[in-house]
Amino acid sequence: MDMLATRATWLAIAIFFITVVATKISRWKSNVHLFPTRPLPPVVNVLALLPSIFNKGFGVTIADLHTRLGSVFTINLFGPKITLLVGPDISAHFFQGLESEISFGNFTEVTVPIFDQEVLYGVDMATRSEQIHFIVDVLKPSKLRSLVDPILQEVEAYFSSWGQEGIVDLKHELEQVLMFISSRFLLGYEVREMMLEEVSSLFHELENGLNFFSFLFPYIPTPTNRRRDKAHIRLKEIFTTTIRSRRSSGRVQEDALQRLMNSKYKDGRSASEAEICGMIIALIFAGKHPSSSTSIWTGAFMLSNTKFLIAAVEEQKHIISKYKNQIGYDAFSEMDTLHRCIKEALRMHTPAQMLARKAHKKFKVQTKEGKEYDIPEGHNIVIPTALNNKLAHVYNDPHAYDPDRFGPGREEDKVGGKYSFTTFGGGRHVCSGMALAYLQIKVIWSHLLRNFELKLISPFPKVDVSKVGQEPKGKVMISYNRRQLQCY
Secondary structure (H helix, E strand, O other): OHHHHHHHHHHHHHHHHHHHHHHHHHHHHHHHOOOOOOOOOOEEEHHHHHHHHHHHOHHHHHHHHHHHHOOEEEEEOOOOEEEEEOOHHHOHHHHHOOOOOEEOOOOOHHHHHHHOOOOHHHOOHHHHHHHHHHHHHHHOHHHOHHHHHHHHHHHHHHHOOOOOEEEEEHHHHHHHHHHHHHHHHHHOHHHHHHOHHHHHHHHHHHHHOOEHHHHHOOOOOOHHHHHHHHHHHHHHHHHHHHHHHHHHHOOOOOOHHHHHHOOEOOOOOEOOHHHHHHHHHHHHHHHHHHHHHHHHHHHHHHHHOHHHHHHHHHHHHHHHHHHOOOOOHHHHHOOHHHHHHHHHHHHHOOOOOOEEEEEOOOEEEEOOOOOEEEEOOOOEEEEOHHHHOOOOOOOOOOOOOOHHHHOOOOOHHHHOOOOOOOOOOOHHHOOOOHHHHHHHHHHHHHHHHHHEEEEEOOOOOOEOOOEOOOOEOOOOEEEEEEOOOOOO
């Protein structure tokens, strides 16, 4: 009897466990349709792309992949995965995701030798957030109004050295005037008056260090990287000397360098000399590097498109008629035609060909065709800005220079979706230097259009494919004749 009872007990236990397992399996099966497994993006091996990259270039290769594979695809780099998201409809998480979900990862490593290991992407997130706050405070739009007169003075002084007529390299001229502008409100009079030529040359070496090879291998001691590092050390010496001189003398100036010297972290600590130097270098990059290439492209496009050049000149006549000789912040804010010419140049040749992040958690994307994909944790995520700026379903005739696409009645960037125009980033990481860049370029080109008749005499510039940004290659030669634009 005991044996029978024991067997009956074990049989009951077995039936119980079988029932529990069967129930769980049944529940799992019934819920499978609620949580379907989405496919991963199509994958292509980088080896298969090398012939196309060498023959056509990186940008054309990515455009070809987009045509063949769709809006979401992954490139396998012998282990590491790069997933590209093409188009505004699948970009929301990239721009709006939390730092814990998607971050810059190691993609900003190239900036560490340029700025410094003690600032921004060389430090922890908490310190970086406070440093970004210091920088944003210098660049925020509410302070731009006070910068108009100094910028205008630098522009007028620089171009006063031009004769009645002549031929110049527009690329060299605009790079120089932008360096004068940056030095005026960023570096202070000490650097501006005594060693600007050296500082300008050193920054040129830093900018040369921002190329595709250094992007992949920022610390390999190539000749370019060695010149970059040497220039960085010398710039730190110059700025440190200025900081110590001001602090020892008690001298206070009204410039960005002074505001950074006065910055304090939440714990009450003042920014160190190395931190101030790194942030001022970053500020000059924000104020000069994108503005330089964009101001050149703006001029090249306008001088090659009579319709839009005439429209920009007519707008200047209207501004002169309204404001006379009192052209200030409000006048520049009303230069909508010039603004659209600049924005279209940015669309055609963006300073940043791609934006990159690292996925720390899996997320889902859905294309405009309705296809859904899971993007795995660990993937490197790239928004190909240069390609997005030329998408035919967002921009009409996307390869044509047409500033009117941003005008009333069209506004193609807004119609196309929230993230259609991301040259300056977007969401949580929109570029803090955007308003300053537009202002500088407007001041420069407003002055040139009002005071000179200009003609592009060299071929339209090609893109320098060796640079990370779409910079113009070689000289951009123009002829000029001085004039005084007549108002209505």
